[in-house]
Amino acid sequence: TPGDRVLEVTGLRGGYGQIQVLHGFDFHVETGEIVVILGANGAGKTTTLRAVSGMIPVEGSVKFKGEEIGGIKAPDIVRKGVAHVPQGRGTLNELSVEDNLRVGAYIRDDDEVEADMDRWFDVYPVLRERRNQRAGSLSGGEQQMLAVSRALMSRPELLLLDEPSLGLAPLIVQDLFNRFAEINKETGMTMLVVEQNAQLALAVADRGYVIESGQISFDGPAQELMHDDKIRKAYLGV
Numbered sequence: 001t002p003g004d005r006v007l008e009v010t011g012l013r014g015g016y017g018q019i020q021v022l023h024g025f026d027f028h029v030e031t032g033e034i035v036v037i038l039g040a041n042g043a044g045k046t047t048t049l050r051a052v053s054g055m056i057p058v059e060g061s062v063k064f065k066g067e068e069i070g071g072i073k074a075p076d077i078v079r080k081g082v083a084h085v086p087q088g089r090g091t092l093n094e095l096s097v098e099d100n101l102r103v104g105a106y107i108r109d110d111d112e113v114e115a116d117m118d119r120w121f122d123v124y125p126v127l128r129e130r131r132n133q134r135a136g137s138l139s140g141g142e143q144q145m146l147a148v149s150r151a152l153m154s155r156p157e158l159l160l161l162d163e164p165s166l167g168l169a170p171l172i173v174q175d176l177f178n179r180f181a182e183i184n185k186e187t188g189m190t191m192l193v194v195e196q197n198a199q200l201a202l203a204v205a206d207r208g209y210v211i212e213s214g215q216i217s218f219d220g221p222a223q224e225l226m227h228d229d230k231i232r233k234a235y236l237g238v
């Protein structure tokens with residue numbers, strides 16, 4: 001239901017071995033929202049998504065639909081309905097586009113996998129054209145579409161997107177974000193997006209958080225962040 005907190009994170013701490021990156025902060029995502037996490041390089045954005053999807057051990061509480069998922073193994077978190085599109089996309093280059101999508105559906109045992117594939121081919125027609133091609137032969141933008149579609153094939157309720165714009169030309173990035181907005185509008189898919197391109201991300205987001213050195217320094221409605229002088233100087237290059 002809209003307004004419900006599909007993701008509720010409190011006192012989040014975590015990092016890599018002895019290195020603590022996340023210094024204990026809270027954030028949440030409501031059903032149907034697009035929430036963006038902004039921050040400088042190395043601030044801890046990627047680490048935050050990894051903590052939510054079970055890729056690193058966490059301290060504190062990560063609740064998905066009211067259930068504690070902190071400490072649960074990553075594949076089990078996917079089964080519960082959280083899909084993570086990692087930075088760098090993580091598509092399987094030697095496999096075809098179709099097979100990448102089937103991999104995305106591995107947790108399912110229903111018979112609607114082909115139908116879902118068709119549905120995402122409607123959103124990303126270029127993937128339909130290239131369904132038998134190796135993923136490695138796709139352009140960067142197409143690989144990002146594939147990575148997103150692959151994640152969607154697990155039928156998530158929460159989609160985590162890590163720097164989808166990385167390495168892509170401005171027009172491609174614009175198109176990518178337009179389609180995130182379209183998917184969100186048409187399916188109500190909840191999205192948590194880490195993004196360097198603050199301008200574009202805030203344009204489609206409902207709310208945003210700014211992470212600085214493993215802490216949240218600012219949060220609010222996307223419109224507010226877009227018009228805040230400090231945020232504009234630091235992240236919007238104005």
Ligand code: ATP
Pocket residue numbers: 016019021039040041042043044045046047048
């Ligand atoms: P970027 O935009 O550069 O990805 P970020 O905000 O996503 O920035 P993180 O990737 O979360 O930042 O990194 C936060 C800190 O953790 C950085 O100091 C980084 O060097 C460190 N770090 C990231 N990954 C690892 C790792 N696998 N092992 C050790 N330290 C890491």
